[in-house]
Amino acid sequence: MKPLLWQHAPNDVGERLYRLAEELFPIIRSITGQGVRDSLGIIDALTPVDVHSIPTGTQVFDWVVPDEWNLRRAYIEDSAGHRIVDSINSSLHVVSYSTPVNATVSLDELRQHLHTLPEHPEWIPYRTSYYRRTWGFCLSHQQYENLTDQRYRVTIDATLAPGVLNYGEAVIAGETNDEVLISAHICHPSLCNDNLSGITIAAWLARLLRQRTPRYTYRILFAPGTIGTIAWLATHRDSIPRIKHGLVVALLGRPAPLTYKRTRSGTAEIDNVVSYVLSSRASNDVVIDFSPWGYDERQYNSPGIAANVGRLTRAAEEGYPEYHTSADNLDLITPEALADALQTLCAVIDILEGNDRYRNLLPYGEPHLGKYGLYNDLGGASSVETAKLALLWVLNQSDGASSLLDIAQRSGLPFADVQFAASRLEGAGLLERMRAAY
Amino acid sequence: MKPLLWQHAPNDVGERLYRLAEELFPIIRSITGQGVRDSLGIIDALTPVDVHSIPTGTQVFDWVVPDEWNLRRAYIEDSAGHRIVDSINSSLHVVSYSTPVNATVSLDELRQHLHTLPEHPEWIPYRTSYYRRTWGFCLSHQQYENLTDQRYRVTIDATLAPGVLNYGEAVIAGETNDEVLISAHICHPSLCNDNLSGITIAAWLARLLRQRTPRYTYRILFAPGTIGTIAWLATHRDSIPRIKHGLVVALLGRPAPLTYKRTRSGTAEIDNVVSYVLSSRASNDVVIDFSPWGYDERQYNSPGIAANVGRLTRAAEEGYPEYHTSADNLDLITPEALADALQTLCAVIDILEGNDRYRNLLPYGEPHLGKYGLYNDLGGASSVETAKLALLWVLNQSDGASSLLDIAQRSGLPFADVQFAASRLEGAGLLERMRAAY
């Protein structure tokens, strides 16, 4: 069955996700700077995003918001004046947070500031140095091997100075203040799977959610990894208890099975729901245990936060060959993989929205279902239809404690059938929905 | 080891169960009417049964006791005066609760009231219409195909009028008021496995239990399915909390492995006991989870009742080919299958009766068993007999919380050996039986 939320998606949503990634690709992003603001502006054109700023120097838990970094242009020029490495060709060419440089250096000195991938000689690596002041260039190993013993002019035209750290939020108000958090890291430069995939899917999810009034309030967070999430948590301590379920979304664009990584407890409702959705798909999706390594699930699952936030990716912790290299580009991701991930998220949200608990109002024996037009009067038939079974399961299990997903899993019936049975029974006055369910 | 209760059964109990089924077979039973009373009368001749009546129109939970239905004779006569379908040949020929009819109808009109089994052209199906007023005949598909385009006279000489719903109870008082409920549905007409098997076995079980004073009070209930059980529950709300263990018995006469269906909780003592007994048999018996479909376990396991009532059959939910057809007749069931099921029930009851909890009165280290004549004095031997192990296990585990079945299961020793060890230790003053055990 198609997810309900998914019905709001246009037929070409895969291509539209991909085109959004194309638009965001060239921007020089880091954990701060104009690139983040430009990216949030592009998302805002798709679906409204509130952009917030936290000043440099703000203490956020154990961390301090760093200086803002903005890169205009960086290059290495040989003695003949040829720009052999130039940031205009790839935002990966400069180590993120490199200090400004304008100098002429020997080959030996230059080499101390160069990063390559000898095992993939055509790829440029992605490197950062947020908290240790240095500068550096990343280049292909082929480029590196063509360097000769001469003096090179290195120019990094950047500023590293007090400013702000930005994050964006798309908040879709629901019937209650209880929240579902979807979190995408937005700090990586021209890398597609990591994490233009998560950004574009989260943005489209916000757009789809705005087509309806959900029960939960949804907060779609676009924040720089680690420091951005920590800054958000530190400045939203009142919001944390309202997060009932959450997902970090990342690495969803390449064609590969989905991997759900459980929350720290491993027994949260989001764990149950995503595992159920993945097990319902004809795919090789996997579910793995929590580990304190990876993306921002680390912060959400720290012992003092302990929010029920899992992670959905198309890669387990071991990553993929193109991870953090220039090969994680627009050729690596596909419209189909992006759309499939969005559809899966819609299915997860459908269940979260509908995973009610009911109380059977006629709990002594079975109700006389024939009276309510819910049930075939002619007994004695040997086969029982799924619809009837769903009615009986919901009546039998609705003691106010079992959720519809619990009933679907115990009965082996599809969640949608169980949910439909509950709505019919509620309509007939036989069930009462529990208020505390969400 | 032979069950203790089973020792009261005559050697030919299988044949006697079968002959009782033969006697009950021709009676026209439904959820109400003279057939139920006649059947209870035949059981009463074997072992006393109290017959109770609940008037038509009585509200029982969400249900109302229906009019009483009594069928004298029904037939279809062709234009030549031949009775081509006649209830005298099979009580299945009339849809149960058919309204009275005396009319001449065309073939087309007649066909709208006929039920057959095209896939089993020689068998007559069993059909009911308790709560929708209609009439109908059931016949073999061969008969159906011989009908020709002529007018037929249909006669259903029945009454459907205010009366009573009956159920029977054989109550064997025990040392305590805590009850074991054995429930057999009694509403099916000439069908043997479903449920003359359950009826005859329950009746014989009552007879055997009357040979002793059990600890529990046993209530053997013979009631019409669904409405009869609901009526009993609604009129015995004070009794429900006294039901400590229960079993629905049905479909036990055909040679097939036993199937135990767990209670709704799945962790009741009856679940544990029956699973243990079945696992102790050299057979292909199976244990399945509860589902809210099947026989009267549906009512006992409704969320407001939640009695610990499992179900013992020789068929899982998917049934058997002859289910609810004229092929469920005396050829389908065997004396051996009936006796084997009764013996299994006796073994279950033996454990329920003996599943005590004890407290070790000398819990500090092991008692000096040699002093009590319970133990070999000559140490150092390398082999240990089961009897000694049973003594040690019972002493070690008797903290007042573990039952003898818990000890049997943890130790892997047969329940009877564990029980014997406990009685020896109790006799030697080393154990005290807990009062709260049942």
Add this chain to the structure above:
Amino acid sequence: MKPLLWQHAPNDVGERLYRLAEELFPIIRSITGQGVRDSLGIIDALTPVDVHSIPTGTQVFDWVVPDEWNLRRAYIEDSAGHRIVDSINSSLHVVSYSTPVNATVSLDELRQHLHTLPEHPEWIPYRTSYYRRTWGFCLSHQQYENLTDQRYRVTIDATLAPGVLNYGEAVIAGETNDEVLISAHICHPSLCNDNLSGITIAAWLARLLRQRTPRYTYRILFAPGTIGTIAWLATHRDSIPRIKHGLVVALLGRPAPLTYKRTRSGTAEIDNVVSYVLSSRASNDVVIDFSPWGYDERQYNSPGIAANVGRLTRAAEEGYPEYHTSADNLDLITPEALADALQTLCAVIDILEGNDRYRNLLPYGEPHLGKYGLYNDLGGASSVETAKLALLWVLNQSDGASSLLDIAQRSGLPFADVQFAASRLEGAGLLERMRAAY
């Protein structure tokens, strides 16, 4: 990684364990008598042991301390004056606790007092009769078959009279009064695996522990089996609650996989620790459930004592062919097996000593580890070293409830790495050790 405690062991500890067994081998031991005192004296020469005495007739729980038995010499002399069986050749030749005898008997009468092993005609069995007054000789079946129809002179020059029961204790005081109990039975005569292996290993463990001040107080108990342990428990009822962890050590000298037998609960910390240590070894070690049969774990795990005492042997309950025969001699045990068992015990104690619980003092998000010199500043690298993972796991799981072993097991990281990470984090002020951990 080598256990820390093990670093105090000399390189030739295997040979020294073996030579200690050689020294103890010829002594005539039983549950009382000079042999026990002599054995404790030899151990005392290795590491100080306090020897305690409980008088004959003392009531100890359900038991009474028996008369003290001392054997000087026993033999069977044929009519020609040849001593065909003589205790000087093997302490096994006399049934332990045989009453004094000096008589001439017929072959028929003699045979009633002889014990052999027909299936192992060269081996002498080991037999005792502590609580039934009798006398007897054990001999090889070959010797038995050479007996002829003549009168034999039997002499058992023994005393069985009021005296004392002895046990020895090596107590190594730790930082706390909470105790770890290591218990070895000391009542068997010239049998090596059972239990000179346990005795020598326990003695050497005491010696190693005295090289440091442990956190726990260690009590190494050398007591006669059953009656000695019961006597110790009965006279140390205040000590029992202080036993936090314990192990019975026995049958550790023959080359065979280690077998850990769980405590009665099966979920004690000692169960977890020993299972973890065994699973970390490249061996065929096994872990088995508790049963109330075997060695003194029976007493420690009786329901009134319920101390968390497991058992470490190189044999499961089914024993080994040479068990309780003269073939359990110095040829059966090896220095390597003795040393390996001691090393394993050291690893167990290392974990018990270090299995702390911590509280993360900066639990909101991750600390900025780069600030503390604990973490690489240069992000973006795709491989993560175990050391970093250990830091993250310890921070993430240190909620004051999870022990370091819990974290090692959840993370799959070696305990030593987890422990090292915790000490680094504690040193950096990021963790606080919980006082209640031991």
